[in-house]
Amino acid sequence: MEKLFFILFSAAFINNFVLSRFLGICPFVGVSNKQESSMGMGLAVTFVMVVASIVTWFMQIYILKPLNAEYLQTIFFILVIAALVQFLEAVINKTSPLLKSMLGIYLPLITTNCAVLGVTVLNITEKYTLLESTINSLGGGLGFLLALILMAGLRERLEESKVPKHFQGVPIAFITGGIMSLAFIAFGAF
Numbered sequence: 001m002e003k004l005f006f007i008l009f010s011a012a013f014i015n016n017f018v019l020s021r022f023l024g025i026c027p028f029v030g031v032s033n034k035q036e037s038s039m040g041m042g043l044a045v046t047f048v049m050v051v052a053s054i055v056t057w058f059m060q061i062y063i064l065k066p067l068n069a070e071y072l073q074t075i076f077f078i079l080v081i082a083a084l085v086q087f088l089e090a091v092i093n094k095t096s097p098l099l100k101s102m103l104g105i106y107l108p109l110i111t112t113n114c115a116v117l118g119v120t121v122l123n124i125t126e127k128y129t130l131l132e133s134t135i136n137s138l139g140g141g142l143g144f145l146l147a148l149i150l151m152a153g154l155r156e157r158l159e160e161s162k163v164p165k166h167f168q169g170v171p172i173a174f175i176t177g178g179i180m181s182l183a184f185i186a187f188g189a190f
Contacts, residue, residue, distance in 0.1 A: 039149060154176050
């Protein structure tokens with residue numbers, strides 16, 4: 001049980017995919033303008049990470065490994081992620097058209113979000129069990145959600161601040177993200 005808590009905590013804080021591993025930067029900068037869109041994107045990525053990790057773990061253990069076809073891992077994992085994102089997009093389109101419009105192009109881009117692919121490959125590389133893979137991907141998704149929400153809160157505050165003209169928009173977002181990254185890297189020092 002202690003190991004599972006360590007995996008969850010480590011994935012969310014110490015090895016945060018956005019702020020420590022620098023994966024998933026595109027939606028981190030693109031969707032983090034408002035709290036609502038950040039929450040929606042973070043939950044969508046968390047869902048895709050968890051389900052993709054479960055499906056790809058079974059695929060690796062029961063299909064690719066017995067056939068000695070581990071070299072096809074990336075292709076198969078991307079296909080699984082793409083199918084999950086298509087399913088998620090259809091569900092969000094039916095249940096919350098407002099969230100769909102807020103996420104815009106970033107929702108289908110979850111397919112190419114390197115954080116999602118990264119967690120699935122990392123689970124196999126670390127030789128995690130199914131439960132450990134699920135916990136790691138849940139922690140990774142929650143860490144992604146946390147990074148997006150924190151960034152959105154900071155960006156909303158920055159909109160009301162006097163930011164020099166040349167730093168407005170994306171430049172201040174990257175500076176803010178860099179400072180957040182330094183704070184999260186400090187978790188690994190303990």
